[in-house]
Amino acid sequence: MDTSIAQNWLQFHSLSSFPLLTLLCGMPLGFALLALAIPDEQTWAHKAWSFVGSLATLVVALVVLGGFDRNAVGFQIVDDYAWIPNFGARWTLGVDGLSLPLVLLTALLMPIIFAGAWSAIDKRWKEFSIAMLILETGMLGSLLAVDLLSFYVFWEIMLVPMYLIVGIWGGKDRIYATVKFFIYTMFGSLLMLVAILWLYQKSGGSFALAQLADLHLSDKEQTWLFAAFALAFLIKVPVFPFHTWLPDAHTEAPTPGSVVLAGVMLKLGTYGLLRFAIPLFPSAMGKFSPLLMALAVIGIVFGALMAYVQTDVKRLVAYSSVSHLGFVMMGIVIFNEEALQGAILQGVNHGISTGALFLLVGYVYERRHTREIAQFGGIAAKMPVYAAFFVFVTMSSIALPLTNGFVGEFLIFAGSFKEGVQAVIAPVAEAGRWRNTVLVGGGIASLGIVLGAVYMLSMVRRVFFGQITVPANQALRDLTWREKSIMASLCVFILWIGVYPASWLNLSKTTVHAMVEAHRPAILQVRAPLDYKHEALRHAHADQ
Amino acid sequence: MLHDLALISPQLILLVAALFTLVADPFLPTDMSRKFWGLFGAGMSALAIVACAALWKFGPYEMHTPAFSYHLSASGHALFFTALVSMCAMITHLSSPQYLVEQESHYGEYYALLHFATFGMAIMVSAESLLTLFIGLEIMSMSIYVLVAFKRTSQASVEAGMKYFIMGSVASAFLLYGIAFLFGLSGGTSFIEIQRALLSPKPGQDLWLGLAVVLTGGAFLFKMAAVPLHMWTPDVYEGAPTPITGFMSSAVKAAAFGSFLKFLYAGLSGPALASLHLPIGEVLGVFAVLTMTVGNILALTQRSIKRMLAYSAVAHAGYLLLGTIATIDDPTLGGPFLAPTGAVPFYLVGYALASLAGFAALASLGKDGEELTTEGHLAGLSKRHSIAALALTVSVLSLAGVPPTLGFFGKLQILRDVLAVDNGKYLPHVIILVLNSVVSAYYYLKVPVAMYMRPDTKLDRQYVREPTLTWAMALPALALLALGIMPGRAMTWAIRSEQAIRAGSESANIAHSYAVVKGGGHAAGVALAKPEEPAVLPTR
Structure with a gap:
């Protein structure tokens, strides 16, 4: 089979003239930054503001859905800008049939989570809504990123708010659970980072997924790099025997934290396998x-x-x-x-x-x-x-x-x-x-x-x-x-x-x-x- | 002469600030002195940065312009590091006044000494000869010894000053002894003379050259706080006034690495060092791995956050040493020469900002001569002093290398460049660095855990919130985030600073022309960085 046709699904199908996807993943972050200006004690304002923020994000997600061509192969509505020229890293966001269902799921769940949190979270709403909105940016960004470096950055951005959500609003053993969660996830993702850099060197300085998928790797390289990628994703899913952080984190997390963890974050592990690990190292x-x-x-x-x-x-x-x-x-x-x-x-x-x-x-x-x-x-x-x-x-x-x-x-x-x-x-x-x-x-x-x-x-x-x-x-x-x-x-x-x-x-x-x-x-x-x-x-x- | 003076205008600004502070302080009433000197110091440091920027932008000095008969230069390297240490000084000036008042040790001389230390560093990183380097190092060290012991009433502070003084003097002696050997071998002290003399190795010089390398290398390792010469670090960092600890871990480290790179590549590099058959990469690799591992493991068990950050400073010296490996280019051409990847200077920017933010936040906690920086004291801080808590959180996240902070990109660049060396020869080192990061995350996390997740310790105190101190923690924290999102510009500067060293290194130029003749290539790192090397030999 001709590889160029085979790799079609990693190519750009349509570029967007308006940075719609950047807007989509930046929307919650913008609302989070504006929430800084609302005084701490106005809990109701924070509840309303974060809910509105997640609804606005949902609206943008629906616009994305409206512009999505379900019969096309490849990334659509792509935003592609130079980001760090010295690194050859680009700001590339795109959506395709693999990420769109999860993007919609994320955008749909967030307003529900915020509404559900009104009674579940009883203290420090300002910090909560900011952490949650940044988390949404991280999740959407991980789903939309096509460039491996920006993917990794978003992937890690998810970590800190989740760590705070479990650690601040969680149950009795929250600190144990949250530190375990953080260390486990970071361990996996740092090894993935080394693998990403290895690919980057191999490609002569690119983080673009389509380019990296075209590399010719030896069997040994494929095996080890796949192992490094898969470990990060398997921990996130989590697949037995890497699952031990999950019962702790879930049990200790406050209700909204559990919902977002189960609802979206675990899926990012399986999504990562499908988006990155398998296309890069099929054999x-x-x-x-x-x-x-x-x-x-x-x-x-x-x-x-x-x-x-x-x-x-x-x-x-x-x-x-x-x-x-x-x-x-x-x-x-x-x-x-x-x-x-x-x-x-x-x-x-x-x-x-x-x-x-x-x-x-x-x-x-x-x-x-x-x-x-x-x-x-x-x-x-x-x-x-x-x-x-x-x-x-x-x-x-x-x-x-x-x-x-x-x-x-x-x-x-x-x-x-x-x-x-x-x-x-x-x-x-x-x-x-x-x-x-x-x-x-x-x-x-x-x-x-x-x-x-x-x-x-x-x-x-x-x-x-x-x-x-x-x-x-x-x-x-x-x-x-x-x-x-x-x-x-x-x-x-x-x-x-x-x-x-x-x-x-x-x-x-x-x-x-x-x-x-x-x-x-x-x-x-x-x-x-x-x-x-x-x-x-x-x-x-x-x-x- | 005037031209030469213009070239060192940043240093002159710092010197003038130091002298003015020293002279004018006795005439200022106490409360004026408390308000004024911090702002003045910050302003003068900022002026020095502006001078660096102006020289960088408008002068023909970007690459390599020697001044004062090859004793100083305004190269891109010198300007980058001068600006970096001035930035550290600026933040330290802002974070000091309130701390000193709280610790009942506010004297105007403090600011003068801080200026002198910065001036010494600026000389050190702009030095084109070993003697100037040594003089700069001594000006810096002497000022820092006094600053460490500045809280006269505190036993820990005085003890720290004494320890640092004695050990530092030994290190200086080593350096001087090494310089003596180099002088004996080459008949000169300027880098260019040394390089010229070493270009054609003489029989029997290996022993003396080897001794010189070991002695000078030891002195630099000491200033960097690398294992096994790190023993002074925890005590000194813990005992010193907190803003000074921040200054040491940021500026002193930057100056040490900056002058080390210059010395290694402008002074030593070339055929002579190659003839020693000293595997510099491997040796640095061993030190790097030891340093980061020991630093991180010892940091794990610390209760005092200040001491913990001291050990983490050791660990970061290890990361930086590993980054230094990536600068070694092409020993086959009679090197080692500098591959200007910019990893070390760039990492230093992130590390310096994180240290400054972190220690400024810690400096705000003290009261009535007590520092209150244990984990217990931090409990519930987010409720009592939300800005300090936020700044400290950003700081430790950057130190741990979590995106989107600058610390992440620093680490990323080190990883990338070290992996690029010889097709992944240093992969084990890279994996060790990564595992070390995981270990370090564990103790860095203790800080936000205490501040955000543990219940308030009922310290029940109102913090004095001087705007200067608030800015001192907010500015570097904001810079960490801003540069973490758009790191491109700072990366370019860092690369140019290393290109300047290479441009100023005579043997590198000769080897470069060799390479052109032979059609040989460079290591992958260079090819990526695309250096624009002027193939002009500096002449005397």
Whole structure:
């Protein structure tokens, strides 16, 4: 296959005359800077200001959506300026079908997070809104950056506000959790920085993604550089065994922190793999595929089992994230169109459902100041609306058909069985190790879906149904109008994606197709040489 | 003569400021003195910066213009570093008055000494001969010894001054002894004479040259606070008045590295050093790795933030030494010569700004002769003194190398340039640096953790907020962020400062013409930086 066509999806499709994407990621920062001028004690002003800021960002994101051509391959609406001439670093922002769903998710979640924070955050609103807005700039920037140096800068910018959010507004062990989070993430990303610089030297002084993807690297280089990139991203996802920071950070973080962490930041790990690690080092990806597959499957089962034994609802949801992200990872490792579509969509789904779960856990925590499952039981009688929302979101989390979770997981499994099914049809020896790995892995992973239902439903039963045993629960109030409208807006998306996923899938369809065209042969060539020949033959056949 | 004086106008401004302060102070009433000298000092330092900028921009002096018969020069290198140390002095002048009043040690001589120290540094980095370099070093050192011991009533301060004085004198003696050997070998003290004499190695000179390198190198390592000559650092940094600690960790380090680069590349570089077969890169690499690792590990356990930052200063000397490796170009051509990548000067800018902001913030905490700079004292500071807390946070984030601060780009450039040497020969060093950064993040994080996340210690005090001190912490912190977003300009200046050294180095020019004849290339770092070298030999 001609490489220039294959790499098309990393090229610029359309430049923008107006720096729209710079505006998009600069918008929250601008609001944060202006928030400095509002006096500390005017909490209401800060609440309103940050909410307005995130809404304004959402509007810009919708403008971006409006200008987005979903049938085009390559980066669109690109801003490309010289940034640090001595370094050959450029300020390049672009959006394509891979980043757009996550950009929209980020922009959608932020107003919800701010609205949800009105009661969850009870002190130092000025610092909170500034940190949160800077965090949004970091997240949007990481999603939009096409130049590796600016990506890295945004990637690290996310770190400090999150560290402050967990550390200042978090729970009892917040300092331990936040320092652990910071050090873990920084460790991974600094090794990635060395790898970036190595590529930079190789290319003769460029950080541009398309240029770096064209480099010819030896096998050894590919392996090590991929390892350095992947480590940074796997820690962020987090994939077992790099997940240990996550339960701590999630549990200690305040509700808005957990939502943003689960909703967006974890997705940046999977996004980074897809955007950078795989295009830059496809054959190393092929080499690591079995290992990553194994880690993803272990993550799914391990996360589910750990979630099952938790006594703290929030910790349970945190471990469920490990499990859910395992599915996303599986889709990425399989790397065919169905699985990738599923992985991207499941990233969005997880952001919505887990974000909603964290918000729901936060609501009850604000009322009772505990999250122990044993402290509840039967509260559906006192909080019927709350219980209804909770059950609905649970259904999405365990992937009931007609909710968003089902679509994503279905696509991932469809992709993986397509990949592995040859092992059943053909004699096992001929099918090759990779297909067997996929088949066995997929089989175990589907067990994870069952486990997901087990831990979520048993938690719901213990919390909501039966008799009220703890007297304090008698006085629980149901959701306020603000809380209801927040949940309702999230549930709209759960249903929308569940019933009519095409509107979301179409955003990334063309890009995913181009990605698979571009990188699947190189991946397959390493991890399943027989299949590679087979597919190449079929392609040749189709061309005739 | 007049022309020569114009060339050293920045130094003259500093000298005039020092003398004027010394003479005029007795005539000023105390409260006037407290208000006036800080602002005056800052103004004169700013004037020196302006003079540097004017010479840089309008003079033909950008590259290399010797003055006073090859004793001083107004090269791009000299101007860059003079401006850098003057900037450090400016911030220190602003941060000092309130601190000194709180510590009951306010005397006008302090400002005079600060000017003298800056003047000494400016001479040191503009020196074209070893004697001028030594004189500059001594002017600086003498002033700093006194400044360290300036809180006469504090035992720690006096002890620190004494320690620094004794150890510093030994280091100076080493340097002088090394200079003597070089003089013996070359019959001159100016860099150009030394280079000329060393161009054709004489039989039997290796021993003496080796001794000279070891002795002078030791003296520079001492001033940089590099392991194993770092022992003085924690005690001196902790005992000294806080603004002086900031001044030492920024300006003294800058002057030490600036004059080291000049000495290494304008004085020693060339065939003679190559004939020693001394693997300079590897040797510097060992010192660098040792310095950063020891500094960071010792910093981990410190309770006093001032002491912690002292050890972190040691660690940063290690990063800078590693950056120095990247400047070694092409030993095959009879080098080592300077590859003007600008990593070290650029890193120094970020490091100096971060130190200044951090120590200025720490200087604002003291009261009634107490400094109150332990981790416990910082608890809840963000509520009591939000500007100091913010400045200190930006400072430690920059020291840790977190974007978008200038410290990140400094580290990035060092990493990039060191990786470029010999196709990644120093990859292990780079990885060690990165791991060190992770370790350092752990202790740097203690500072924001204490200030923002720990409950207030109920110190229940009102801070005096002199605007001068507030600016002293706010200005460098803002500069860290602004330059962290747009670092391009500062990078260009740093590269030009190193190009100036190369342009002024005679043997490098000769080798350059060799290279042109032979069609040989330079190391990757040079090719990236695209130096514009005037192939003109300086003549006497």
